[in-house]
Amino acid sequence: MANVLYYAWLAVQAVLALYVLQPLILLLIFGHKRAFRAVGGERKEVAPVEDKPRSFGIVVTAHKNLELIPPLVDSALKQTYPHFVVYVVADACEKTDIGIAHPQVKVLVPATHLNAKIRSIDFAIQQFETEHDVIVILDADNLLHPSYLEVLNGHFAKGHRAVQTNMLAKNTDSAYACLDAAGNYFYNFIDRRMRMELGCSANIWGLGIAMELSLYKSIIYRNFLGGFDKKIQADIVKQIPLLAYAEDAKVYDEKIDSGEAMERQRTRWINAYFKYFAYGWDVFSTGLRRMSPNLIYFGINLLRPPLFMQIGAALLMVVVNFWIDPVFSIVWLAILAQFPITFFAIVAVMSRDKRIIASLVWLPAVFLRQVKAMFQIRKANKSFLQTSNSKRIYIEDVLRQ
Known part of the structure; x- marks a missing residue:
């Protein structure tokens, strides 16, 4: 019985580690593909199947x-x-x-x-x-x-x-x-x-x-x-x-432009994750039945917990493993250490806006806001918690920025 529990514990850690490491793995794949194209490889373009104007x-x-x-x-x-x-x-x-x-x-x-x-x-x-x-x-x-x-x-x-x-x-x-x-x-x-x-x-x-x-x-x-x-x-x-x-x-x-608006938004998102969790299992099980890697991968990611929950669970693994297996504590510390670096690198790849990159120093504040939102998810069952919008901006203003 003890062995079964231990291997189950290892399986839980393996799944969580794959979720937390997925951004790094994808970033490395991206870097490899970009290096390949730089030395002569070309992306295959899909030819039009039915080139007609659609309504x-x-x-x-x-x-x-x-x-x-x-x-x-x-x-x-x-x-x-x-x-x-x-x-x-x-x-x-x-x-x-x-x-x-x-x-x-x-x-x-x-x-x-x-x-x-x-x-x-x-x-x-x-x-x-x-x-x-x-x-x-x-x-x-x-x-x-x-x-x-x-x-x-x-x-x-x-x-x-x-x-x-x-x-x-x-x-x-x-x-x-x-x-x-x-x-x-x-x-x-x-x-x-x-x-x-x-x-x-x-x-x-x-x-x-x-x-x-x-x-x-x-x-x-x-x-x-x-x-x-x-x-x-x-x-x-x-x-x-x-x-x-x-x-x-x-x-x-x-x-969103305030911490309170972020809390309302995240409360709604976290509630939706739990409320519609079964959709992920449905897609995942359908993928297994059809032997479809696309559906299996899609389902796995629908089941993926919100980011702050992944990080919180990883911190818990550091603490618990200190008493069970200290080597795993060190592994989890390394996994946690790579995450902010990976997050920063991905945002830098996707955006050249210095204001957005500089704002990443406030990520701990976002983490705390989401933890607070976690304890308010019952509100989302009673109300949509709509985020108010007020920026009356025209497309020319956005394109000039």
Whole structure:
């Protein structure tokens, strides 16, 4: 019995070590691939399968106010690609006039309050003026790069059925906004860019996801409070060969600018991790049944605990192993020591913004905020804990920065 418990303990440590070391492993693979290309190797480009213009239905979900909608609609109307319609769902909004009259912009006002992003999207689909080929899902605080849809159309021409686009910071005017942006760069690297490098499906965000309309309609929701992105990716990754990532299709998102906003955001995310934990097991077990490395790897990462929990568990391993096996304590100290260096290196690879890199000295504050958020997750079961956004910035302002 003692041997069984010991080997189980070793297995738990091995899984945790792989999670904590995964960013370093991916960074080393990235460095190897870049060195290979530098000496003459070339990335294989996928030829278009069906090079045709697609009709995009852009769904923007707004709740209670439309203050940030005009800059987003303005960025949509400045697209270099013409085949789209923007559907703004004005849910529970007192004022519904956005001050922009254009045939490609529709403001939809539900008769009753929907109070859920999923319901707002379904409402918009019911109002589509045509059967669009692709649905693009955005939040009210987003902005689109002028080439966004043109680049997206190119990715769908390669045969992809679902594409996550590149979420970048709309604002970096505070330390917390920079830290939020740094987190985006980190996860874009390990969960998207490197997944594509390895030929695996990428994780999605809750915004900037584009997919065939028929594929979205195949998703059946049973819970409408949170977990939007987790439900989508767990369902569609089992239906398509590859959930793609388009790093060159850029969408800008407002970053949080205070510790309190970060706590609310992280509370919501941590609650969603536990609430939808079963999705990870479903994808993982499906991968095992189908003998699919892509689904197995995807499922393993859906099961991955939030970063602060990984680091906290690793610290616990240092302490516990001091009494069980001091050698393992030293190993865990080495694993912990590499992590901040790896995090810094990944952010430096993904961004040249000195403000974002300099903000990394405040990472311990983020860790403490997330620990505090952990003890507030019950609030997320009672309320969506929406993060307020207020940066009314136009796409020209972002591109000039």
